[in-house]
Amino acid sequence: MDVGINKKNLLDISYERLCQCKPSNINCLTAKEWLRNQLGVWQFTYEKRDIRDKSTHPATFPISLAKKVIELFTHMGELVVDPFVGSGTTLVAAMDANRNAVGFDLQSSYIELCKTRLTNGHLHNMSKQTPIQDDAKNIHEYFKEETVSLIWTSPPYANLLNRQRKNKSRRDRKNEQLDKVEQYSQDERDLGIMSIDDYTIAMGDIFESMLPLLKPKAHCVINVPDMWWENERITIHISLVQELRRRGYELRNIIIWDRTNIVNKIGIFGWPSNYITMGVTFEYLLDFWRPPK
Numbered sequence: 374m375d376v377g378i379n380k381k382n383l384l385d386i387s388y389e390r391l392c393q394c395k396p397s398n399i400n401c402l403t404a405k406e407w408l409r410n411q412l413g414v415w416q417f418t419y420e421k422r423d424i425r426d427k428s429t430h431p432a433t434f435p436i437s438l439a440k441k442v443i444e445l446f447t448h449m450g451e452l453v454v455d456p457f458v459g460s461g462t463t464l465v466a467a468m469d470a471n472r473n474a475v476g477f478d479l480q481s482s483y484i485e486l487c488k489t490r491l492t493n494g495h496l497h498n499m500s501k502q503t504p505i506q507d508d509a510k511n512i513h514e515y516f517k518e519e520t521v522s523l524i525w526t527s528p529p530y531a532n533l534l535n536r537q538r539k540n541k542s543r544r545d546r547k548n549e550q551l552d553k554v555e556q557y558s559q560d561e562r563d564l565g566i567m568s569i570d571d572y573t574i575a576m577g578d579i580f581e582s583m584l585p586l587l588k589p590k591a592h593c594v595i596n597v598p599d600m601w602w603e604n605e606r607i608t609i610h611i612s613l614v615q616e617l618r619r620r621g622y623e624l625r626n627i628i629i630w631d632r633t634n635i636v637n638k639i640g641i642f643g644w645p646s647n648y649i650t651m652g653v654t655f656e657y658l659l660d661f662w663r664p665p666k
């Protein structure tokens with residue numbers, strides 16, 4: 374096992390369990406809680422602490438989703454890494470669940486936002502949550518091998534957001550979002566400005582470099598939708614499944630995040646000649662693991 378030699382940014386953060394669960398258990402859930410988690414379609418609602426204002430951050434997931442994934446794949450005290458942490462939702466959920474967590478983002482403004490959210494919600498428990506401004510491709514410099522119990526993230530969706538919004542699926546088309554580009558940045562390292570092919574390779578490089586950090590059989594869960602581009606479906610989830618398999622990950626589950634309960638003001642489009650289901654009504658949760666040795 375690598376002991377952290379030659380890792381110039383190595384972090385001092387705990388990753389050992391604080392619970393008394395059996396070593397082979399993958400989480401601290403009771404049988405009843407486990408049973409509820411066996412459903413392959415999940416729904417969530419947003420709470421007050423969630424960030425839904427697109428000008429603060431254009432693409433956040435709910436704290437309840439992050440908490441469910443964290444509680445399903447880790448024990449108390451273990452270490453979670455989010456390579457694209459954005460507004461810090463994963464860190465807030467990790468704090469609630471008493472897990473250590475480190476989140477990375479290119480944008481200093483988002484890292485500041487993470488810090489504010491963590492300070493506002495400060496809980497007194499044993500765990501530590503740390504936001505870091507850096508490119509996800511450098512993450513392997515921060516952790517020893519086989520110390521991370523979960524990689525959980527919602528990455529940019531290739532260049533899905535890097536265009537003026539047309540609001541085609543909205544009933545109130547002329548709202549304040551019309552014609553705005555809600556992309557995180559135009560930084561050349563930002564995965565949100567890349568074509569699907571460049572994006573897939575960049576994601577493969579990042580996740581391959583993080584694979585040795587995971588404990589054997591530790592999970593890596595990635596939240597992505599597909600997208601439409603010039604009337605063609607771009608299957609981001611298929612590109613990622615193929616690429617991560619090539620890079621040594623094994624796909625375990627595909628879970629559907631059913632968003633129909635939080636979508637409102639839907640406008641009609643395509644009728645009567647072109648049938649297109651609304652991309653915003655569901656997203657994929659791609660669950661991989663580092664294969665056992």
Ligand SMILES: C[S@@+](CC[C@H](N)C(=O)[O-])C[C@H]1O[C@@H](n2cnc3c(N)ncnc32)[C@H](O)[C@@H]1O
Pocket residue numbers: 430432433434435456457458459460461462463477478479480483507508509510526527528529530557558562563564565
């Ligand atoms: C979909 S958002 C994550 C949102 C997050 N789940 C939340 O709830 O706030 C993706 C994030 O990836 C960041 N990003 C893009 N390219 C990156 C890179 N190369 N390294 C690190 N972060 C990057 C963007 O700045 C953006 O905040």
